[in-house]
Amino acid sequence: MKAIIVKESRELALIDLPEPVPGPGQALVDVKAIGVGYVDVMAVRGGYVRFPGTGAVPGLEVVGRVRAVGRDVSEDLIGTEALALAAFGGYAEQIVAGADRLLPTPSGADPVDLVALGVNALVAEGALHRTGVVAGDRALVRGAGGGIGVLATQIARARGAEVTVVTSSRERGERLRALGAAKVFDRTGAGLPDETYDLIVDTVGGPQLPEYLELPRPNGRYILIGGVGGSPGPEPFAPLLREFHKSVTFFTFSLNSLSPKDLRRSWDRVMTLSVEGDLSPVLDESFPLSDAATALRRVERATPFGKVVLLPH
Numbered sequence: 001m002k003a004i005i006v007k008e009s010r011e012l013a014l015i016d017l018p019e020p021v022p023g024p025g026q027a028l029v030d031v032k033a034i035g036v037g038y039v040d041v042m043a044v045r046g047g048y049v050r051f052p053g054t055g056a057v058p059g060l061e062v063v064g065r066v067r068a069v070g071r072d073v074s075e076d077l078i079g080t081e082a083l084a085l086a087a088f089g090g091y092a093e094q095i096v097a098g099a100d101r102l103l104p105t106p107s108g109a110d111p112v113d114l115v116a117l118g119v120n121a122l123v124a125e126g127a128l129h130r131t132g133v134v135a136g137d138r139a140l141v142r143g144a145g146g147g148i149g150v151l152a153t154q155i156a157r158a159r160g161a162e163v164t165v166v167t168s169s170r171e172r173g174e175r176l177r178a179l180g181a182a183k184v185f186d187r188t189g190a191g192l193p194d195e196t197y198d199l200i201v202d203t204v205g206g207p208q209l210p211e212y213l214e215l216p217r218p219n220g221r222y223i224l225i226g227g228v229g230g231s232p233g234p235e236p237f238a239p240l241l242r243e244f245h246k247s248v249t250f251f252t253f254s255l256n257s258l259s260p261k262d263l264r265r266s267w268d269r270v271m272t273l274s275v276e277g278d279l280s281p282v283l284d285e286s287f288p289l290s291d292a293a294t295a296l297r298r299v300e301r302a303t304p305f306g307k308v309v310l311l312p313h
């Protein structure tokens with residue numbers, strides 16, 4: 001099979017690899033669409049400790065069809081389509097994933113649409129579920145034009161929140177309004193949004209984290225789900241301690257902490273939102289697998305609006 005590996009120089013190369021064999025508890029999936037995310041950038045550039053490094057195949061999520069299963073896995077899975085979550089290995093024509101990390105997809109649905117939801121929808125939905133978003137909440141989304149942000153904006157809106165988005169251009173702001181944002185704050189100017197919020201969903205972190213930690217209302221919730229802005233520096237939590245009386249709850253959220261059962265529940269909620277028309281995938285651009293380096297650079301430069309996807313065929 002064709003697969004992309006990371007070379008010692010940190011460049012990517014398309015090579016032939018033997019087809020993987022599913023072990024006990026695993027399934028072999030023929031890949032139809034591959035999700036590209038900021039985690040892949042970190043993995044390839046050497047900033048993600050869970051990635052094995054040189055010679056390994058990046059890619060955490062694919063949509064495809066199950067071709068074979070290993071021991072202790074029901075053969076009923078063969079021929080079904082699923083979103084497969086893996087600990088890397090996704091930039092390939094085939095992937096082996098744990099059967100408990102296969103999330104069923106509706107037959108006939110477009111694999112590109114499904115992978116454009118994929119991990120990003122699970123993170124956005126999982127984060128909003130954990131913080132208990134309710135109708136009438138005033139919510140703020142940072143990194144709103146990114147893969148996770150465009151979905152968090154829609155889901156918060158679908159749950160009845162009034163959503164303000166932080167983004168980097170008028171054009172991105174308009175696109176986010178079309179996805180349900182009520183207000184837009186342009187982060188390329190000075191200052192911060194001049195309101196306070198019941199709920200802040202932050203995919204950015206970075207040096208401005210302490211300033212954003214000033215924005216929750218009393219009893220507000222702040223959930224940090226990513227770090228595209230880099231390190232928040234020393235003592236980012238000083239505002240929470242200084243404003244102890246506000247009883248703000250700070251969460252971190254990683255999909256890695258969800259049990260297979262909770263992953264499945266979250267995916268079911270994502271599929272329901274999608275079927276009911278409350279959540280649409282947002283595709284930035286798709287590239288052939290052989291062009292993975294271009295796709296990755298696009299994510300690295302923070303230019304995509306929505307999801308970047310690779311196609312093995």
Ligand SMILES: NC(=O)c1ccc[n+]([C@@H]2O[C@H](COP(=O)([O-])OP(=O)(O)OC[C@H]3O[C@@H](n4cnc5c(N)ncnc54)[C@H](OP(=O)(O)O)[C@@H]3O)[C@@H](O)[C@H]2O)c1
Nearest residue numbers: 038143145146147148167168203226227228253254255302
């Ligand atoms: N918690 C989890 O389980 C989980 C899972 C997957 C990924 N992640 C993480 O979530 C984060 C976001 O992922 P993603 O795929 O949505 O990334 P993405 O598509 O690259 O989007 C990030 C967005 O953040 C904004 N941004 C970029 N650099 C910024 C900066 N320096 N300061 C302020 N805003 C900036 C940009 O949006 P605007 O221009 O619109 O502002 C950009 O589109 C990453 O750190 C990723 O590793 C977490």
